[in-house]
Amino acid sequence: EAQVTQNPRYLITVTGKKLTVTCSQNMNHEYMSWYRQDPGLGLRQIYYSMNVEVTDKGDVPEGYKVSRKEKRNFPLILESPSPNQTSLYFCASSPWNLGYGYTFGSGTRLTVV
């Protein structure tokens, strides 16, 4: 089944403890992207990648890192999480062809205490 898989689905962590949220897609898509969703603010893009080793900042990149060493994987790294990064995170992927839409993962609910 074609899908975007995020792990974990739920995570509670403490301030300052480095964490990684994984994202993997099995559709050979070139484009991948990370979003966070907060009440009243909608979906905001954190980082995106247009291919292996090509990443760029979205609207809210502060406090996050990403890497794209393989086409299928696009992990989101929080080096020193803070409570304001408590949010619902979504990963998405798309082929390079703009005639197709993005496929989103099921989300990761992160709580930083």
Place this chain on the structure above:
Amino acid sequence: DAKTTQPNSMESNEEEPVHLPCNHSTISGTDYIHWYRQLPSQGPEYVIHGLTSNVNNRMASLAIAEDRKSSTLILHRATLRDAAVYYCILRGQGGSEKLVFGKGTKLTVNP
């Protein structure tokens, strides 16, 4: 800032058509208009997209104004399962996938 403008909420009755508007007055000639929806507790789901001509698929229809500064997502017969937040976004060619979703339209469907 979001490049698209949508009403915060709309309401419809079951089995009636729903027209969800979106304004995108600063659209460029190479921007595609994409629509997504997000059901409660789920990730966004692609619905439909278009460039200049009206489009139909199994989920919905997309009507694009002649000047491309606005578009309308049409659900021909709303069901309770269509209750969701609908997002209209612009996706352009030219080397950037920086996408701005905005807050979308929350659609309520009454039985």
